[in-house]
Amino acid sequence: MTNRFINRRDLDFVLYEFLDVESFCSWQHFSEHDRQTFDGVLDLSTAIARDCFLPHARTLDEQEPEFDDGRVILPPEVQEGVDAYLESGLMRAHLTFEEDGMQLPTTVSQAAIGMMYAANVSIASYPLLTAGAANLIRALGTDEQRARYEAPMWEGRFFGTMCLSEPHAGSSLGDLTTKAELQDDGTYFITGTKMWISGGDHELSENIIHLVLAKIPGGPEGSKGISLFIVPKHLVNDDGSCGEHNHVTLAGLNHKMGYRGTVNTLLNFGESGSTRGYLVGEPHRGMQAMFHMMNEARINVGYGATMLGYAGYLCALDYARDRPQGRHPDNRDPSTPQVMLIEHADVKRMLLAQKAFVEGGLALCLYTAKLVDIQVAHPDEAVRAEATMLQALLTPICKAWPSDYCLEANHLAIQVLGGAGYTRDYPVERLYRDNRLNPIHEGTNGIQAMDLLGRKVLSDGGQGLRLLASRIETTAQRASDDETLAAHAQAIRAAMGQVAGAAAEVGKQAAMGSLRAALANATLFAQSLGHVVIAWLWLEQALVARRALETCSEGERDFYRGKCSACDYFFRYEVPTIEAKLAVVARLDATCIELDPNTL
C-alpha cells in the first residue's frame, strides 16, 4: 500500500512556476510573506496530513460513526487528526494578522488544505465545514455574533455546519419548511427537520454552531422568503461558556457509500423543547447570505474531488511501476522477462488520463484561489473586477468538472490495479467511494450546469464568457509561437469558438422565451466548457514547462516533459470529444426535454 498522497513537486510547480504566488508578496496585503513562509506552511501541512490524517483513512472507512442513545460515537482517530490540524493554526491561515491569522494568500492556504483532502477527506471535513461557517459569520454577522460564535470557531472550541436540505427539499431549497418565529427578545424559535447535515452532531468540540436556513412566517414564498440563522447546539452565555442545550436533536445517521468518517445526520429543531436561533443579516436574505458559504463550499467540493483523484493516481502510478505483468503484443517469447504494468500502452493511457485530469483539476482549483487573492489584495481595481467576473464563471466549473473527471480518474486507478484495485487492501476503491459524493452535494452537477449556462453565461450577457475567451486567446497567441504547441493553440481557439457558438444558439432560444428548452442540455455545455478551461490551463502549464526545459537541470527534465505529455494527451484525446457534445447543445436537441416520462 502506497503512502503517497500528494506530489509536492507538482504543487510547487503550480504555485511557484504557473501561478507565481511569490509575486503576490509585492501586494501590500501579503507583503510580510515570502517563499520561505509559504514553504513552511506547506511543509507543516504535509507533515500533519501524512502523520495525523493518512494513517487513519482506512480505519474511518471501516468504523462508521455510530448512533448511541442520541449521541454520535466516532473513532478516536478523528479527534486526533482534528486536534493536530487545529493546533497547527492552518485553519486560521487566511485570517488577517489582526484576527490572529497568518494573512496568507488563499492560493497557499488552499494548497495546504488540499493535502488534508488527499490524505483523509473525512477528517478534513470537520474543520473545513467549521471554517465555512465561521467565514460566513465573519462576513455577515454582527460584532456581537462574531465575538460570541465566530471567534471560538477559529479556536476550535466550537465547530460549524450548514443546514440547508430538508427531507422533502434538497435541490429545491425554496420549498423548505423549517420555521423561524420571532420572539419578544428579538430571537427566533426554530422548528423543523434538516437532512444530510455533515458534522451535524459529535463530541469533537464544546459546541456546534449550525447555520440554518428557515422561513419567517409571513415572508415571501419560495427562495425569496428564506432567512439565515445561527443555531447553536448549546446556548452560549455572555462569558462565552456553553449553557443549556438548545434542543437540536439527532434523529438519525445516514449510512453512506463512502466519506464515512464524516458523520452525516438528520436533525430536529424545536421538537424536544424550544430551539433558539439568531438572525444573520437581513430577514429573507438568507439565500444570498448562504451563497457566501456555498460558493466557498462549491470550490472546496471540486478541490476535494481533485485531491481524491490525485491520491488515486499516485497509488495507481506506484502500483504500475512495481508490478510486472505480461509482455508487449509483438513479443511472443515467453522466456523473456515480464515488463512492468506501466510499460503497456493501455496502462499508460489510463495513467496519462488520470494525470491530465488531476493535475488539470489542481491547476483549476488553485487558479481560482488566485482569483480570490487578486480580489482581496490586488492594487488595481480593474484587475480585481475581472477576477470577480472570472471567479463567478469558474465556480460551477470548479465544483462540477473535477467531481466528474477526477472521479473518472479514481475509476481508472481501480482499473490499473485490476483485481487488487477491487479489494479494500488498496485505497483506490475507497477513494472512488469517497469521491462519489462530490457530484451530488452542494448542488448536484446538473444544478451547477444550469447555474453556469443560465446565470453565468446567459444572464450576464456573455461578459464572463468573453473575458474567458480573451484570456484563452492571449494564451493561444503565446502558444502559437512554439511549434510543438501551435496545433494546440489552434485547437483551443476552435474549441472556444464551438463553446461560444453553442452559447449563442442557446442565447437565441432563451431570448425567444423558452428558457427551459435553452437549458435542456446544460450538462453537456458545462462538461465542454470545463474541458476548454482545463485545456487552457494545460496550455499555460505546457508553456511554463517548455520554457523551463530550455534551462533546467537534467534531473528536472522528466517532470517538465511529463507536463508536456499530459498537455498533449488532453488536447489529442479529450478536447476532440467536446465537438459532439456541443453539437447537441447548439442544435437545441430536444430528445430529452420532449421525452414523455410515461415512455421510460
Place this chain on the structure above:
Amino acid sequence: MTNRFINRRDLDFVLYEFLDVESFCSWQHFSEHDRQTFDGVLDLSTAIARDCFLPHARTLDEQEPEFDDGRVILPPEVQEGVDAYLESGLMRAHLTFEEDGMQLPTTVSQAAIGMMYAANVSIASYPLLTAGAANLIRALGTDEQRARYEAPMWEGRFFGTMCLSEPHAGSSLGDLTTKAELQDDGTYFITGTKMWISGGDHELSENIIHLVLAKIPGGPEGSKGISLFIVPKHLVNDDGSCGEHNHVTLAGLNHKMGYRGTVNTLLNFGESGSTRGYLVGEPHRGMQAMFHMMNEARINVGYGATMLGYAGYLCALDYARDRPQGRHPDNRDPSTPQVMLIEHADVKRMLLAQKAFVEGGLALCLYTAKLVDIQVAHPDEAVRAEATMLQALLTPICKAWPSDYCLEANHLAIQVLGGAGYTRDYPVERLYRDNRLNPIHEGTNGIQAMDLLGRKVLSDGGQGLRLLASRIETTAQRASDDETLAAHAQAIRAAMGQVAGAAAEVGKQAAMGSLRAALANATLFAQSLGHVVIAWLWLEQALVARRALETCSEGERDFYRGKCSACDYFFRYEVPTIEAKLAVVARLDATCIELDPNTL
C-alpha cells in the same frame, strides 16, 4: 426501496419481437418447445429471482463471507437462494433431453439467468460458475470424467470453479507456475497457489470441482505449455461418493468493494499434502480448453453487467417518478406545486442514457445467445458458420461494452437519486459496487480490446468485420425507408465506415511490422465498435417498434415510443462521440505508447 429488478415487458420484446425466439421452434432441436414453455421458464425464474434472490441482496453485501479456522462462513441466505435455483432445474435448461435437461434455446435460458443477476449477482455466481465448469467437462472430458464430475454438478451436489490467476500472474497467464507432475497411475500432483478464485471454498455443496491451469514440467514455455486439470476438493470414489480431502487449502479471502456475497479466495494446492489432478483433454492444450469456459464466462460477465445496470435503472426510474423536487427553470412562481424529478430535462437525459445503455446491452447479450442457438440448431450450415464468425467478433464486445456502459448507467442511477443514492438505504450504490468488478475480471477490458482489434479484426483479415458491416448495411437499408429512421441509417453507415477506416489504418501499421503501435489505442477502437454494434441493435429495435406502433393497442404505444426515444438518444448523443475516438485510432496516435514512464 424498489422491488423492481427486471422489466418483463422489455424482455418479452427482445425475445419474441426482436429476436423471434418462437421461430427457433421450427428447428428440429427445439421442436418440442413453443412460447408457452418459454413463458413458463421465464415465470419460474422471475419468481425465484424475486422471492429467493432479491430479498437477500443487501444482507449479502453487509455480511461478508468470513474465514473461520480454514472454513468459509457464508450467510445462510446463500444456501437458500442456491437451493431454490437448483431445484428449479434452470441450471440444466440448456442440456439436451437425454442429459435430463430442458433442451431450451440458450437465448431463453440466458433470459432466465439474467433475472438472477439483476436480483442478486452474488448468489447467482455459485451455480453459474458451476455450470461453466460442468460445460467444459461436458465438452472436453472423457466419459468417465463426465460421469464422475460433470453429472453431480448438474445435480448441484458438486460445485465448480475456474482457477487461472496466480499471485504474480493475472492477465499474463503464460507466466503461471503451478506445477502438475505426472504420477505412475496417470494422475498428476498439483502444487501451487491460485488467486482470485470465486467460489473457491464454501460448504454449499458436498464437493467443489476446481478446473486448474498448470504446467507439466518439460513442456513448452509460456501459454503453449499450459494444461488443464480437474482438481476436486474431495477425491471422488468410484461409487460417486466423496472420499478423502485432496489438500486444496484455503489460504485467505479477498475483501472486495462489492460482489461480496461471492466468496473470493486464495487457494493452495499440494501444500498440506498431495493434491491430485486429472488431465482434461491433451497436455499443453489447456488454454484452448479453458477458452471454452472463458468465452462463456466473458459473455456472462457482460450480461451480468447489463443486468446490474438494468436493476439500477429501474430503481432510478421509480425514484424519479415518485419524488417531487423543484420546478422548471422558466417557472419562477414558488406557489406552484413541485414537479416530479422525472420531469426535469437533465434527469430525463440521465434516465434515457441508462435506458439506452441497459436495454441496448440486453439486446446485445441475447442477440449473442441467439448466435449460440443458431450454431447448435440451425439447419443451414452457412448460417451456422456466419453465426460462429459473428460470435467470435462480438464476444469481447459483449464482455467489455456492458461492463463500461452499464456501469456508467449505475453511476447515473446514483446521480438521479442524489443524496439518497449515496446511502446504503437504496440499492443503487451497491449495484455500482457489484458491477465495478466486471470491467476487471475474466480479462480486463484492456485485454478484451486487444483481443478484439488484434485477433478478431486484424488476424482474420477483416472477415468478421465485413460480415458485421454487411448485416449493418441490411438494417440501414430497411431503416432508410422509414423517414423517422433515415437519418439514423445514414449515421450508422458513416459510423461503420469510420470503424472500417480506422481498422484499415491499424492493419497497415500491423502489416508494416509494428503490432505494438497498431494496438496502442485498442480500447478506443473497442469502445467505438461497441457503440456501433449497440447502435445497430437499437436501429433493429426501433424498426420493430415502428412496425408495432402501426397496429398496437393504445396501452402498448408508450412502450414502443420509449424504444424509439432510446434509439434516438443513442444516435443523437452517443454515436457522434465515436468520431473523435476513431480519429485517435486511425492516426495511430502515439502519445501514450511513446510516453516515457519516468515522466509520469
